[in-house]
Amino acid sequence: MSQYAARLRPRTNGPFARRRRPRRVAMLSVHTSPLHQPGTGDAGGMNVYIVELAQRLAALGIEVEVFTRATTGHLPPSVELSPGVLVRHVDAGPYEGLAKEELPAQLCAFTHGVMQAWANHRPGHYDLVHSHYWLSGHVGWLAADRWGVPLVHAMHTMAKVKNAALAEGDTPEPSARVIGETQIVRAADRLIANTEGEAGELIHHYDAAPGKVAVVHPGVNLERFRPADGRAAARARLDLPADALIPLFAGRIQPLKAPDVLLRAVAVLLERRPELRRRLVVPVVGGPSGSGLARPEGLHKLAARLGITDVVRFRPPVDQARLADWYRAASVLVMPSHSESFGLVAVEAQACGTPVLAAAVGGLPVAVRDGVSGFLVDGHDPADYARVLERFADAPGLAGTMGAAASAHARSFGWDAAARATAEVYTEAIGERRRRLRSAHV
Numbered sequence: 001m002s003q004y005a006a007r008l009r010p011r012t013n014g015p016f017a018r019r020r021r022p023r024r025v026a027m028l029s030v031h032t033s034p035l036h037q038p039g040t041g042d043a044g045g046m047n048v049y050i051v052e053l054a055q056r057l058a059a060l061g062i063e064v065e066v067f068t069r070a071t072t073g074h075l076p077p078s079v080e081l082s083p084g085v086l087v088r089h090v091d092a093g094p095y096e097g098l099a100k101e102e103l104p105a106q107l108c109a110f111t112h113g114v115m116q117a118w119a120n121h122r123p124g125h126y127d128l129v130h131s132h133y134w135l136s137g138h139v140g141w142l143a144a145d146r147w148g149v150p151l152v153h154a155m156h157t158m159a160k161v162k163n164a165a166l167a168e169g170d171t172p173e174p175s176a177r178v179i180g181e182t183q184i185v186r187a188a189d190r191l192i193a194n195t196e197g198e199a200g201e202l203i204h205h206y207d208a209a210p211g212k213v214a215v216v217h218p219g220v221n222l223e224r225f226r227p228a229d230g231r232a233a234a235r236a237r238l239d240l241p242a243d244a245l246i247p248l249f250a251g252r253i254q255p256l257k258a259p260d261v262l263l264r265a266v267a268v269l270l271e272r273r274p275e276l277r278r279r280l281v282v283p284v285v286g287g288p289s290g291s292g293l294a295r296p297e298g299l300h301k302l303a304a305r306l307g308i309t310d311v312v313r314f315r316p317p318v319d320q321a322r323l324a325d326w327y328r329a330a331s332v333l334v335m336p337s338h339s340e341s342f343g344l345v346a347v348e349a350q351a352c353g354t355p356v357l358a359a360a361v362g363g364l365p366v367a368v369r370d371g372v373s374g375f376l377v378d379g380h381d382p383a384d385y386a387r388v389l390e391r392f393a394d395a396p397g398l399a400g401t402m403g404a405a406a407s408a409h410a411r412s413f414g415w416d417a418a419a420r421a422t423a424e425v426y427t428e429a430i431g432e433r434r435r436r437l438r439s440a441h442v
Contacts, residue, residue: 019431021423022127024063026118026143027054028136030110031100033068035079035087045344046132046156048320049218051081056219056419058084062426065126067114067139069106071095088117103135104176111139118147128426132156134177137184150189150429155181155198157341160205165338165361167255182206189429192216192422194342195363214425217366219415220347225324227353227407231399234328240281245393247357248330250285250323251345253299258359259284260302261336264382267306269389276393277311285315285326327352331392331399335364336380343367347413350374350406355399357388367413373406 027050034050054064063084070089079087090113093106118125130152131140137153144151159173159181166172185191185206191213193199199215202208228234235242247266249259266282284299303312318326327333333349335358342363346356350367356374358364370376377384392398 019427021060022062022426022430024065024126025057025426026114026126026129026140027064027066028114028129028131028140028143029066029068029133030092030107030135030139031069031103031133033071033087033089034066034081035068045218045342048344049154049156050132052219052221052415053419053422054085055082056415057423058082059416060419060423062423065117067110067117069093069103069110090114090117100135101174104180107135107138111142114139114143115146118143128152128430130154130426131184134159134181134184137188138180141184141187144189145187150426150433151187152190152192152425152429153184153188154192155202155341157339158201158205161201161362162256162339167258167338170255170338185212188212189433190214190425192425194218195366197366198341198363214421214428216418216421216425217413218342218344218347219418220344220351220410220413221320222351222411222414224320225327225348225351225410227403228324228328231328231353231403234325237325238329240283240329241279243396244279244281244331245276245389246281246283246329246331247334247389247392248283248285248326248332248349248354249334250283250326250349251335253284253286253288256338258336258338258380259286259299261380261382261385262334263299263302263306263308263312265334265336265385265389266308266311268382268386269393270308270311272386273390273393280311280393282308282312283315283326283330284312285318285323287317324348324352327354330354332357332374332389334385334389335359336377336385337361337364338380340364346374347410350403351410351413353403353407355402355406357385369405369409373402373409 029050032047034047057064065086065088067088067090069092072095075089081087090110092110128150129140129144131137132154133156140151159177163172185208191202191208193213193215196215199213202213203210232242249262251257270277303309327349333354333356335346337359340362346358346367349356350373356368358368358376360376360378368374375388
């Protein structure tokens with residue numbers, strides 16, 4: 001257990017024995033709604049994280065109200081996502097056509113909407129604020145201060161980390177974000193990191209106090225993402241060849257996620273082994289996002305330039321049930337990302353019995369057991385990825401062998417455990433604030 005996670009162990013005696021979990025948490029997700037489908041726009045792993053965590057917290061008896069920006073005019077003020085989880089839509093800026101980079105100008109309006117919702121309740125309605133991503137952190141900072149409750153913040157991604165591993169042609173994160181993140185790190189009562197590596201980045205890049213940082217691995221929905229009836233059945237449902245080599249990319253189409261590396265690797269592989277063309281299918285499942293919106297057809301054009309349009313199949317984002325079938329159908333999931341705070345997609349694929357070929361960045365070395373549940377590659381040289389794909393081509397049984405190990409590995413990442421650990425972080429934050437208040441009045 002890490003030095004950060006060790007602080008989450010329950011104390012059963014001493015002055016902290018009588019601790020209180022929150023009854024109700026205000027969860028903030030300004031720029032993307034938990035109701036949006038992952039893989040569209042800015043919706044991705046963070047959406048899955050919020051939905052799954054909120055539902056598991058509710059199962060523990062902690063009600064969650066998620067505040068998010070309204071993106072269409074016909075949305076109801078609130079929607080019950082599931083028992084104990086309420087999504088509140090806040091009017092802040094124009095409903096449509098507002099890029100994430102333009103949202104800082106709408107934070108005052110968003111904060112006003114959050115405060116209006118709070119004003120309709122009795123004092124003490126929310127016991128804690130949990131903000132996700134830096135935009136939400138600034139709203140959470142003000143709300144927590146006004147309500148006199150702790151602020152727990154999850155970065156999900158960090159500007160300094162992203163800028164240090166920028167993809168070619170990608171746009172660096174602005175200095176305003178770096179400053180904003182630094183302010184949130186100072187203001188938060190607790191910071192939740194996905195991995196020990198991310199915890200170290202918070203301490204190194206943002207001077208976070210080590211005592212504030214807790215490591216909680218995200219989970220995977222093991223009921224939805226599972227091997228089920230296997231690879232052959234999934235391929236039949238998706239109209240894919242039973243004997244094909246299928247390296248899958250699933251995620252948002254943007255330079256950060258580096259889907260171009262997969263296409264270039266396929267071109268290298270076919271140049272080296274042209275006979276593989278007849279049994280190679282390369283699905284790219286997802287939609288343009290972030291800086292990828294500036295060139296939505298860029299990946300299609302790259303496939304044409306590389307001469308591989310006959311093997312690449314571009315597919316739009318799909319719902320979670322359909323996505324699970326894509327995972328099962330694949331020989332290997334390919335994640336050549338330049339930066340990943342954890343890599344939920346990698347764990348989802350492994351839970352479905354599919355090995356992963358990923359860049360050794362961010363949380364991916366935690367999500368993937370190198371040489372057991374998949375392969376990790378240092379860097380983004382397409383030739384390195386092509387060599388691994390060739391191994392799968394030459395050993396058809398490798399996908400099944402590693403897939404079984406991948407499924408076993410993924411079972412260690414459950415959302416129930418993540419929710420319990422997060423609830424423990426909440427309890428620690430509330431207890432520490434109460435102790436500070438008592439000492440201030442002594």
